[in-house]
Each structure stands twice: as structure tokens, then as C-alpha cells.
Amino acid sequence: MTLSTRELLADVARRAADFVDSLPERPVGLPVQVDAMRAELPAALPEAGADPAAVIAQLDALAARGVVATAGPRFFGFVVGGTLPVAVAADWLTSTWDQNAGLYVLSPANAICEEVAGGWLRQLFGLPAAASVGFVTGCQAANFSALAAARHALLERAGWDVEARGLFGAPEIEVLVGDEAHVTIHTALQMLGLGRDRVHRVAVDGQGRMRPDALAAALAPLAGRPILVCAQAGNINTGAFDPLAAIAEVVRPHGAWLHVDGAFGLWAAASPQLAGHVAGLERADSWATDAHKWLNAPYDSGLVFCAHPAAHRAALSATASYLIQTEGAERDPFEWTPEFSRRARGFAVWAALASLGRQGVAAMIERGVAMAQRFAARLGAAPGVEVLNEVVLNQVLLRFAPPGGGDAAATDAWTRETIRRVQEDGTCWLSGTTWRGRAAMRISVSNWSTREADVDRSVAAILAAARPPAG
Ligand SMILES: *Cc1c(COP(=O)(O)O)cnc(C)c1O
Secondary structure, three states: OOOOHHHHHHHHHHHHHHHHHHOOOOOOOOOOOHHHHHHHOOOOOOOOOOOHHHHHHHHHHHHHHHOOOOOOOOEOOOOOOOOOHHHHHHHHHHHHHOOOOOOHHHOHHHHHHHHHHHHHHHHHHOOOOOOEEEEEOOHHHHHHHHHHHHHHHHHHHOOOOHHHHOOOOOOOOEEEEEOOOOHHHHHHHHHOOOOOOOOEEEOEOOOOOEOHHHHHHHHHHHOOOOEEEEEEEOOOOOOOEOOHHHHHHHHHHHOOEEEEEOOOHHHHHHOOOOHHHHOOHHHOOEEEEEOOOOOOOOOOOEEEEEOOHHHHHHHHOOOOOOOOOOOOOOOOHHHHOOOOOOOOOHHHHHHHHHHHHHHHHHHHHHHHHHHHHHHHHHHHOOOOEEEOOOOOOOEEEEEEOOOOOOOHHHHHHHHHHHHHHHHHHOOOEOEEEEEOOEEEEEEEOOOOOOOHHHHHHHHHHHHHHHOOOOO
């Protein structure tokens, strides 16, 4: 029996609520076989369609085995974030409204949400009031957009219109990145024709922070050239922050463009307790961050800010004359993103911020840091466990010596084995990384719902994996 649209949506609401209810107790990462997953869905496109309710039931059955509980309180892999209930709700409505957010005239409500939420975010992060903002898919797209603006501005100053003429024959831009820059900085450079391998990599310290003295030394022979410097707030391994004030100081005499990748670390600026880590942030030219990580908005949602709105807009939009260009104050969102037609991401971001307020955002970020520090304190107190990083944000790096002790290679192997056992156990999920040539377990706290009890349960599961009973 075919359900009415109202009944179909009610059925989905029930399924979604069941999923949310299951999150606190469901195994976080389920072992799945790719062949078994494939077998559930016929490879051949059916000739005749199926009933929508049956299609949804089939998807939901697939999801029961094949979605990872990243939305739950004990997912600590990568830096993923969950979703605030209010943001899920806003996102449901966004799908239902089916807005094309590119143009103001297609969705005045979204354009206003972006304008307002963009202003709130500038205030939260302490960015210049005149900075432009784009609501993009994620921090990869945000880094791309910001570096496109940089490319425009640097070449414009050198008398070259890169959007019109391309890079063939253009003056060369010198690009400097910290040795610990996120891979998406390199991808952005690759996509922009600035080259992944021709960058100057600047030395970092033991926590992965760019060294201002090394930056100054790298800049010295480049004086007078167009220069782009990419700094980072929040290292994906250690959580460490490049010293932005010192970097801004070093960069200034060179007239360089300073970009800050702060996918999750930028959120430190929203907390009075943590804002010291990003002192000097406002002196950069562009900033990239995510809403789908630590703001706990649904995927996909990233944000780019630029202190030079004209460069931002020139880099990303070629005005098409058939478009209805609104005069005056209305803002066309497409001018600030690489996309043209796109999802109305402004609703969920606005809803998340409206429901949290300034204090709620700060509390959420501070709680994440407190949870990471709790992990570090409890695990670090156990024999054979070493905390490798200064836990200044939400990231904890750990190594596990084998029960009988052993050398560095044995500790590498036991650390990997412990990670494998934790993943198999399913109480929580985390993954491994390599830090300074050594295997490490990486714990990242970025879910709004993670509480002390989740940390303590996870600590017990991790220690049980690292210290199996003898025999
Ligand atoms: C996650 C991350 C990115 C990329 O962000 P996406 O949202 O995955 O595109 C960039 N930089 C840093 C530091 C990150 O942690």
C-alpha cells in the first residue's frame, strides 16, 4: 500500500528518531564486508520502480549495518563532529524546502540566514566586520576559495588578471606552508595551478607548530615577490596552533597574503578560555573553517572568510549577464563559493548558532577540550601508556608499550594492535596515525554529546584492549 507523502515523512521521522535513540548504545564501528554490502543492493537498475516506503525501508536496513555511528558520543576518529538535534531538524526542512541557495531571488530566507550567521561567526571568531563569507561544502572548499582569493589579489598587485588570462605567463607566486599543513591545503594549491610540490615547506616544532624564525628565514630570499603563507589553527594530530601573532609579524613587511586553515581549531576563538591560542588571528587575510566538525552542523558545511571581499568575489564569480543581479543590499550567495546552484546550508548553521548562543558555543568547545584532557589524564596514568602531545585542544596522541615492555618497533606494533582491538570491540571508535615517525593512537573529541561517562567507558575499553588478561 502506497503511503501518502505525509505518512512517508512520518515513517522517516520515526526511523530517524529510532536511529538517534540507538546512538548511545549501538556499537560504534561495525565490521562490515564490502561484498555483503554489495549483495544487499542489486547491481542492475530495476526496470520498474518500487514503492517509496519500500525503498526507504531497504535503505534503512542497509544503514543498520553500513553506517558508522559517527553521530554518537563515542566516536573519536579523525575530526568528524556529530549533529545537534536542532541542526538535523533544520536540515530536514532544508531538504523539504529544496531551495537553490545560489541566488537571493531563489531563496531570500537562506540568503538572510547566511548573512546573519556569517555576521555572528565573524563576531565569535573576532574577524574583521567587513570580511566576506562563503558557505561551502567543507574546509577543503574553504581553503580552495580563500587561496583563489589570494591568487587573485597577489597577481592583481603584480598587474596580472589571473581570472581572465589564466596562469600562463603570469608572475610566479611563492607559496609557503608549515611542514604540518593539512593535505587539503596541498590539494587546493594543486587545483589552483599553484602546484603541490613547488611550495616552500617551513619547519615546525615538536608539537607541529610553524616556527616563525624558520618562516622569516624562508621569506628573506623572496623579498619583493608575490607571497602566499598558509598557517594552521589546530593540527589534526596534536591540536596545536601555529603562533599566528608572531607569523603575522614576520609576514607583514613582505606584503604577503596570510591564510589560516582552522577547520576545527578556529573554534577556539569562540571561547574566552581558549582564545589565547589564536591570538593574532584577525591579522590574517583569509580563514577557512568547518561547521560540520566542531559546530556539529550536518555534513556538508564549511565556511570561508576573507578580509578582502573584492578579491574573494572576483576569484569565484564571473558575472553572467543573464542572471538577475539584485541592486543594493541583497547578497547573492553564489558569488562567494565555487558552486553555482547549491544546497541552502545557511539554515542549519543559523539554527545551530541560534540554539547555542555565544555561551553555548563556548561551552561546547570547552567541554570537548575537557573531555580530551580527561582522556589524556586517565590513559596517561596507566602503566605502559604514553601521551605524546600537549593536550591544548581536542586531540590526544597515545602510544602503548606491549605488556612485557619492548623497544620502539614493538611499541609501534602494540599501538596498532591496540587500535585494532578497540575498533573490533565497538565501545568507541578511534584510529591510528603516524606522529614524528612513530605509530600513535589518535583520539579526537568533537561531538556535542560526549560526556564524562562516555570518556570513562572508552578509557576502560582502551585499557582492556591494551592490557589483555594474561594467558
Ligand atoms: C578536516 C580538515 C580539513 C578539511 O576539511 P573538510 O571539511 O574535510 O573538507 C582541512 N584542514 C584541517 C586542519 C582539517 O582538520
